[in-house]
Amino acid sequence: MLSFNKKSLLNIVMLFAGIAVSSLHIFCKDACLYLKGSVFGLALDYMGIAYMCILIIAHLLRRNLVFLLLLSFGTGAEVYLLGFQVNHGVYCRYCLYFGAILLFLFLLNFERSKKIFIALSLLTGFIIFSIFFEGSVTPAYADDLPLPSFGNGQIKVRLYTDYFCGPCRALEPQLEPIIKSLLKKGVITITFIDTPVHPQTTLYAKYFLYAFNQNRDFDIALRARSVLFEASKEKITTRENLEGFIQKKGVKIKPFDTSPTFGVLAAYLKEDVINSTPTCIIYKTGKKERFTGPDIIKALEALRQVR
Secondary structure (H helix, E strand, C coil): CCCHHHHHHHHHHHHHHHHHHHHHHHCCCCHHHCCEEEECCEEHHHHHHHHHHHHHHHHHCCCHHHHHHHHHHHHHHHHHHHHHHHHHCCCCHHHHHHHHHHHHHHHHHCCHHHHHHHHHHHHHHHHHHHHHEEEECCCCCHHHCCCCEECCCCEEEEEEECCCCHHHHHHHHHHHHHHHHHHHCCCEEEEEEECCCCCCHHHHHHHHHHHHHHCCCHHHHHHHHHHHHHHHHCCCCCHHHHHHHHHHCCCCCCCCCCHHHHHHHHHHHHHHCCCCCCEEEEEECCEEEEEECCHHHHHHHHHCCCC
16 A cells, blocks of 8 residues: 555646646647537536646645545546547547546545445536537538538438449449439438548549539539549549549549548548448437448438438
């Protein structure tokens, strides 16, 4: 067992480490761009700093029960936040570091004699965060980017395809009239996401975004996709040849920096755990459903019955 002085010093060191991790999270430019969250409008990174400061004060004032209950509450909240990351398949290393520090502090200060109070505090933290936590796995600026999304329906659809995927190419003509019908009825909001299964798909995806940036009309986007599928069938693999081919087909482009847009689309790929094409993800009434191959047609056809 650690002596009181050693345990107290270790507590203080770990609490300040928690403040440091929360501070670094503010400047994180990696997964933190896609993984955001707040409770009661307060961002988690700032909340983490304030939380650690309160713990330091409680510890220095030797309010041991308050300190332990606060630790238990935070641990319960961290369990929920970890589940949120696992569920969406997007992880922030600073969030994980903070959770590890909190778990260490919880185990270091755990008192069996107060297990009932600890359990209640853990449960309270979990429940409060499950109700009031507002999380996002896409950047806050995503709405300002050229994202190939169409419609304004309540049902969200993400269609993952690869221009070099034979089944994707065969499915595309069947999908077009169904998607048009659903958009006309205002049932769905659909996002086309090119999935880099083939080495050349990123090049093709870039030119699809160039075409979308030039003209965001849905029919023009479908035309651009059709031309790109045709180009893949012709086995065009160089930038010069691809650009010449699509311009010959009458598809106009407007180049731009696609990196931020690709970042958002990559977050979708992680969130939906896409490992094959064609795949369709449908978000409806709070549930996420996954469909592949011919089942995509059936799933979208079923949405025509939605009123």
